[in-house]
Amino acid sequence: AQSVTQLDSQVPVFEEAPVELRCNYSSSVSVYLFWYVQYPNQGLQLLLKYLSGSTLVKGINGFEAEFNKSQTSFHLRKPSVHISDTAEYFCAVLFRPGGSTLGRLYFGRGTQLTVWP
C-alpha cells in the first residue's frame, strides 16, 4: 500500500532562515517521490522529483530534497527562504497499477509554510 505522512501541518519561519519540511512515505513498489507547491487559489506546481539515481535532488526556486530509503523519508529543504515561498507544500508518491500510463499520486496532507519578515 502507498501512503505519505507529512509530519508538520504548519511551519512558520523568518525570512532568510533555513527550512525543512518533513515527509515520510510507505510504498510496496518502486518509489517515485515528488514535492509540489500550491499557492492560494492555484493548482499544484512541481518543485522536484526523485525517480532513481542520486539521493539528493535539486528543484526549482532553490529547493532540494534528500531521498533516504532506510528511513523512508523525502524531506524538503531550502537554505534561505523568502516571503514569496509562503505557500502549501505537498509530498506525494506515485503508484502505477497495471494499465496506467501515469498512475495515481498519493499525497500527504500538506505543510503550510509561512515566511515572516
Place this chain on the structure above:
Amino acid sequence: KAGVTQTPRYLIKTRGQQVTLSCSPISGHRSVSWYQQTPGQGLQFLFEYFSETQRNKGNFPGRFSGRQFSNSRSEMNVSTLELGDSALYLCASSPGGGGNTEAFFGQGTRLTVV
C-alpha cells in the same frame, strides 16, 4: 506552450443538481487525471484517462464519472450533488506512454454546493 486549462474556474450549484467540469490538457499530452481537494480529505485521486479509455479509478461513488475525447480533452461529471462535493477539482495532464512520471496540473475548478 499553453498549460492545462480548466473551465470554469468557479461554480456554484445546488444540492441535487449535476455539474460538468472541463479540462484541456497541454498540447500533445494524451493522459488526463482528475483529483479532488478538500480540507477534510486532502487530495484524492478520482480517475485517469488515456486514449479515451479510463485506465485507473479512485474510490469515489458512481455519481462521479468522466470521459475523454479524441482530442484528449476531458470532462468529469458529478450527478446528484451533495454538500460534501464542495471542493477544488484539479486536472493533470501528462504525455502518456511508458516511463512517464510527471503530471502537470491546471488551476482547478472551485465547486461550491449550497
